[in-house]
Amino acid sequence: NAGVTQTPKFQVLKTGQSMTLQCAQDMNHEYMSWYRQDPGMGLRLIHYSVGAGITDQGEVPNGYNVSRSTTEDFPLRLLSAAPSQTSVYFCASSTVVRANEAFFGQGTRLTVV
Amino acid sequence: AQSVTQLGSHVSVSEGALVLLRCNYSSSVPPYLFWYVQYPNQGLQLLLKYTSAATLVKGINGFEAEFKKSETSFHLTKPSAHMSDAAEYFCAVSHYGGSQGNLIFGKGTKLSVKP
Numbered sequence: 001n002a003g004v005t006q007t008p009k010f011q012v013l014k015t016g017q018s019m020t021l022q023c024a025q026d027m028n029h030e031y032m033s034w035y036r037q038d039p040g041m042g043l044r045l046i047h048y049s050v051g052a053g054i055t056d057q058g059e060v061p062n063g064y065n066v067s068r069s070t071t072e073d074f075p076l077r078l079l080s081a082a083p084s085q086t087s088v089y090f091c092a093s094s095t096v097v098r099a100n101e102a103f104f105g106q107g108t109r110l111t112v113v
Numbered sequence: 114a115q116s117v118t119q120l121g122s123h124v125s126v127s128e129g130a131l132v133l134l135r136c137n138y139s140s141s142v143p144p145y146l147f148w149y150v151q152y153p154n155q156g157l158q159l160l161l162k163y164t165s166a167a168t169l170v171k172g173i174n175g176f177e178a179e180f181k182k183s184e185t186s187f188h189l190t191k192p193s194a195h196m197s198d199a200a201e202y203f204c205a206v207s208h209y210g211g212s213q214g215n216l217i218f219g220k221g222t223k224l225s226v227k228p
Binding site: 101102 | 122145155156158203205214215217218220221
């Protein structure tokens with residue numbers, strides 16, 4: 001049972017480049033979400049999904065895109081990377097059956113230069 | 114809208130002393146409440162959660178938290194700190210279903226433990 005798997009663990013991008021952070025879960029959870037973590041800011045919700053084919057914006061969605069074609073996968077796309085997107089990104093999955101307890105991936109440390 | 118306030122971005126205690134990390138929430142309906150711990154360069158691990166059953170919730174590693182509706186609080190305690198407790202702790206709130214099923218996090222409290 002792998003839980004939530006995020007790739008890559010580390011990434012350096014140049015300003016203007018695009019990339020996709022991958023996230024997969026094997027727990028059949030209906031919720032999946034992406035957070036970014038910045039010092040002193042806690043975790044802030046970027047985008048989330050309540051099921052396949054359904055996505056919505058969180059607190060800080062600008063510059064990011066998501067899609068959810070299957071229950072298992074929830075990739076996060078950076079359209080044109082900016083230094084302000086330097087952060088640690090976490091993917092999480094959860095289910096109302098477990099009172100929304102979130103299971104997190106190990107994170108992706110992204111640096112935009 | 115729901116929100117979480119963690120009082121104190123840094124807390125320092127001596128080994129063997131009481132740990133008290135404060136969390137207050139704002140919610141118009143009964144919430145689910147969580148404490149997560151993050152060790153350096155790692156992901157987040159659930160310590161404990163409140164889901165409207167017992168108001169005193171026991172978690173892993175000797176931590177516990179008490180839900181106090183009148184004070185809108187969910188403070189985390191541990192009777193005796195250990196060096197291995199040094200980490201960052203996050204309080205979070207959510208509700209049942211829909212867009213409110215997401216977790217909203219506080220800004221975190223970094224716990225240091227002195228020998």
